[in-house]
Amino acid sequence: MKFVKSLHLKKFRQKYDIFVVEGDKMAREMLAQSAVAIEQVYAVEAWATTHAGLLRERSDLELVIVTERELSQMSSLTTPNQVLAVAHKPNWEWPSLPHFTRALYLDGIQDPGNMGTILRIADWFGIPFVFCSDTSVDVFNSKVIQASMGAFLRVNTVEIELAVLLERYAGLPVLGAFMEGLNAFDHSWPEKGILVIGSEGEGISANNLPLINERVTIPKGNPNGAESLNAAVATGILCAAWARVNYE
Amino acid sequence: MKFVKSLHLKKFRQKYDIFVVEGDKMAREMLAQSAVAIEQVYAVEAWATTHAGLLRERSDLELVIVTERELSQMSSLTTPNQVLAVAHKPNWEWPSLPHFTRALYLDGIQDPGNMGTILRIADWFGIPFVFCSDTSVDVFNSKVIQASMGAFLRVNTVEIELAVLLERYAGLPVLGAFMEGLNAFDHSWPEKGILVIGSEGEGISANNLPLINERVTIPKGNPNGAESLNAAVATGILCAAWARVNYE
Incomplete structure (x- = not known):
């Protein structure tokens, strides 16, 4: 016990x-x-x-x-x-580069509820891989498991530095969620790639900024409105925009 | 005290x-x-x-x-x-029908974190009105206020039955979030209207179902994936799809 x-x-x-x-x-x-x-x-x-x-x-x-x-x-x-x-923990097999499809990279997501909700989003949209920085909350934390509603069993997760991940998958497009960037709904999303999500407070960490190829943003409808969206909500909207590549 | x-x-x-x-x-x-x-x-x-x-x-x-x-x-x-x-509580003025733009109607959103996050979403996308059923958590609950990050001061909220609201604003399109319906990203959203969001567990209440004109859905990318999305995440994605009407 x-x-x-x-x-x-x-x-x-x-x-x-x-x-x-x-x-x-x-x-x-x-x-x-x-x-x-x-x-x-x-x-x-x-x-x-x-x-x-x-x-x-x-x-x-x-x-x-x-x-x-x-x-x-x-x-x-x-x-x-x-x-x-x-x-x-579920077995993890690294896909070879040709089998790599879409992934999220979570850079400093510390709230267990947000982490679990993001796993559920990945599971819903068929994004098979969620990589995490060591500054993110552990995927096997019991509150994350609870919030993920079982998604942690279906989405492959691993803690790894983004730079190390990109050594393995060199050449994959790396997108990042930013307050300013290309409109996520006009942007031509790549079919394969990694989308990096930073923390609500700090954004994407300074270390990882040089690794981002394309900055995407969710346009604000109200210039005087909320300063930001909840990190899981922003992830959901970006994943929905990305998924549209496959719907169309 | x-x-x-x-x-x-x-x-x-x-x-x-x-x-x-x-x-x-x-x-x-x-x-x-x-x-x-x-x-x-x-x-x-x-x-x-x-x-x-x-x-x-x-x-x-x-x-x-x-x-x-x-x-x-x-x-x-x-x-x-x-x-x-x-x-x-902030003063609330009912807009006349010509001044009514977009609104959310929350039907049984009980989690204070989700409610606050939804107010933040409305604020971000410039949706000025959020109406709530009496089965939803009170907008002035302190946890809602905390999660809304100040959005509760900028978004107009009121507790009202959907049927009563529609007596006042007869003829406005009423959309509803469902597990099955028109693809939110192919759907031609009206410029004005009310989007009804049900609870995660129960969906839109039986009373309100006959009041919905159009059912919209967020297509699932993975048939074996998560059964549903978090209610605030789903609201965020639908509001983003709706906002595109104005971006384009």
Whole structure:
């Protein structure tokens, strides 16, 4: 149980390459995904009884019956829940350059809600890769997992420096979201490429600015209006504009 | 102080037509908006000294120096802050039909973060009116105010039933966000109209369905991807698509 608790810290998740999901809905979603290797399920007896069928189909996992008190000691949530699962991070395979399609690069997205929402956006628009700077919140943080509504299982994510990523995929167009740039809706988006999103407060980091080939922006309808959009909302609008390349 | 505390409840905000903003950034933003009538500012001495100039320009308000302990008793925030202001809700004037441009109608948006983010979107895209069902979270809820980043001061909001709104503005196109409908990016959006956004879980309420003239949707790029988008993200994408009418 101490071990499970340690997994609320990123360094232990990275060390063992495993993570925790909490709550009934997420646990059921994980169990239904045969591609995810689950180590243990810690559940209260009532939950295990109700979902005996679902558990029986997964011979790979160890079921541990716990009391509500034990569960709350392992949990990072403030409200009580009935189940918690420990699973291996999904396997990641680097695509070869010809198989690389579209990706996001998140440069300093720190809010877990925004990070989860962005994974959901990538999943919706069929953007298969989301790369993150080490200044971004960890994708396997339990609040990110919750906000992603399962998208973290379908979108490939990896923490990597943008410069290192571009050594691997030299020649790919690198777009960046800026307050000033080409109108995202008039811009001829490339079919393949990487879109870099900075943090709401700081924007794209100084290190990464020289790596951007094209600056895109979402035109403001009201010159006296809001100074900026929420980072996840801006990402959604840019991904929708990019996806139009494929609709048309 | 009891009175200020009571304003954390919607019924008291509605009864007196006033509301509370908390924290240094929001208080300064309020003070800078001469159009907002502020009743009182409750501040710790240090804050009042630092912002003496800003306070002096506002002869309309009463400054009350409080201790941190008193402030935390009035506050709805868990983290300490230095200032809290009580203000009158901005004046609302119903536009005549020829002056009505674009509006959102929020049907059951309950998450304060989403509501605030949507006000920020309306503000960014120059959508001057945001109407809300009584099943939506109150716009003057302190979490909404925080998430709106000041947009609640610039966007006109009112709680009203959609049917009642349409009696006043008969003949305006009423669009609705749906999982299936016309592609938002191929659709010829009207220059004037009302876009109805439902809740993430329930969508547009059954009562309001017959009032919708046109169903619009955000095409999904990945058939096996996320079931839905976050409500604020979907609103942002639809508003961006609608705004294109004006860019072009």
